[in-house]
Each structure stands twice: as C-alpha cells, then as structure tokens.
Amino acid sequence: MRVVLQRVSAASVRADGDLVGQIGTGALLLVGVASGDGVSDADALAAKVAGLRIFPDAENRMNLSLLDVGGSALVVSQFTLLGSVSRGRRPSFTTAAAPEAAEAIVSRFAEGLAATGVPVEQGVFGARMEVELVNDGPVTIVLESAGGRVL
Numbered sequence: 001m002r003v004v005l006q007r008v009s010a011a012s013v014r015a016d017g018d019l020v021g022q023i024g025t026g027a028l029l030l031v032g033v034a035s036g037d038g039v040s041d042a043d044a045l046a047a048k049v050a051g052l053r054i055f056p057d058a059e060n061r062m063n064l065s066l067l068d069v070g071g072s073a074l075v076v077s078q079f080t081l082l083g084s085v086s087r088g089r090r091p092s093f094t095t096a097a098a099p100e101a102a103e104a105i106v107s108r109f110a111e112g113l114a115a116t117g118v119p120v121e122q123g124v125f126g127a128r129m130e131v132e133l134v135n136d137g138p139v140t141i142v143l144e145s146a147g148g149r150v151l
Contacts (some may be wrong), residue, residue, distance in 0.1 A: 001105065003145075004030040007054050008141035011074045011125040014130045021121030022107040026071035027054070028133050031109055033102035034095050040148030042105050044061030045050045046112030048150045054139055062139075066118050075110045076123040077102065099126060104125070128138055 005027050012022040029049065050066055057063040067074065069140045079102065083091030084138045095104065103125045114120040 001037040001045060001107075001144065003045055003049065003109075003143045005049060005052070005054070005080075005141045006030075006079060007131060007136045009024050009070065009134045009136045011131070011133040013074060013076055013121075013132075014101060015124040015127040020124055020129075021074050021076075023072035023093060023119075023121055024140075025069060025136075026118075027066060028074045028131070029109075029113075030076050030078040030081060032078055033097040033105045034102075035080055035110075037097060037101075037105055037145070038083040038148070039105070039108050041145040042108040043112050043150045044148050044150050045143055046109050046144050047116065048143060049083055050065055050113055050116035050118050052141070054141065060123070067116065072119040072121065073110075074121045074128045075106065076129060077106045077125045 008028050011028040013020055022136055039112045053063050053065050055064040079096045082096040083093055085091050110120050110122050
C-alpha cells in the first residue's frame with residue numbers, strides 16, 4: 001500500500017463537478033492499494049499518519065501531529081500510485097489491487113484514521129476526480145506498507 005501525504009492549509013475534491021470533500025489545515029492523502037494489501041496495511045498506515053509529526057511547533061520544528069493541531073484528512077483513492085514505468089512509455093498497473101478489493105482497503109484506511117480522532121473527508125472511489133490543494137511548506141511524504149508493517 002502506498003500513501004502520498006501532502007501537508008495542506010486547504011484541500012478539496014470534486015467528482016462529476018460536485019464538491020464531495022473539503023478540509024482546512026491537515027493532510028491530503030492519495031492512497032494506492034497493491035494486490036495483496038490487506039486490512040493490517042490500512043490499519044498500520046492510518047495509525048502512522050495520525051501520529052506523524054509533520055506540523056511545526058512553537059519553535060518551527062516539525063514536532064506536532066494531525067491530532068495535536070486538530071487537523072483533518074482528505075482521503076483520495078489513486079491507483080496510479082502503483083504505476084510502473086520500468087518498461088516502455090505507458091505505465092503498467094498490474095500490481096494494483098482489483099477495484100473491489102482496493103475500495104474496501106481505502107475505506108478501512110479512512111475508517112481507521114477517523115477512529116484515531118482525525119476528522120476525515122473522502123473522494124469517490126473509482127470516479128474521475130479533480131483535487132485542489134494548497135500545499136503547506138511544501139511538505140510531501142511517501143509512506144508504504146507491506147504485510148501490515150510501515151516501511
């Protein structure tokens with residue numbers, strides 16, 4: 001499982017022209033699910049994201065988490081994070097999970113994050129979405145898991 005986290009001062013997502021999710025201070029989380037990923041991966045990454053110290057403290061050091069700053073999360077599924085460009089010029093997505101399996105894992109990730117106390121908004125799985133964000137910092141971090149362990 002792969003999550004691209006971007007610290008934001010604002011982010012929103014639209015599906016079919018309709019606003020479906022919007023946050024202020026927090027994290028935009030682009031989530032890709034690989035074949036073989038399971039609920040343990042979703043749970044481990046949700047816990048890691050909730051506690052990840054990516055916000056500045058009074059001394060401007062990245063020392064505070066989403067929970068510490070009262071931040072929100074915007075979770076957007078993005079199977080293209082699993083694209084491989086090792087051969088040819090068109091990405092291959094053969095390592096991405098089947099849509100039915102991926103949707104369940106993305107939902108579990110969002111639920112796990114919400115269970116920690118982080119307010120969560122979501123995109124629409126499988127929809128063509130437009131994502132807007134104001135990247136704060138900029139701070140962008142890539143997280144990966146395998147077998148229920150964050151790598």
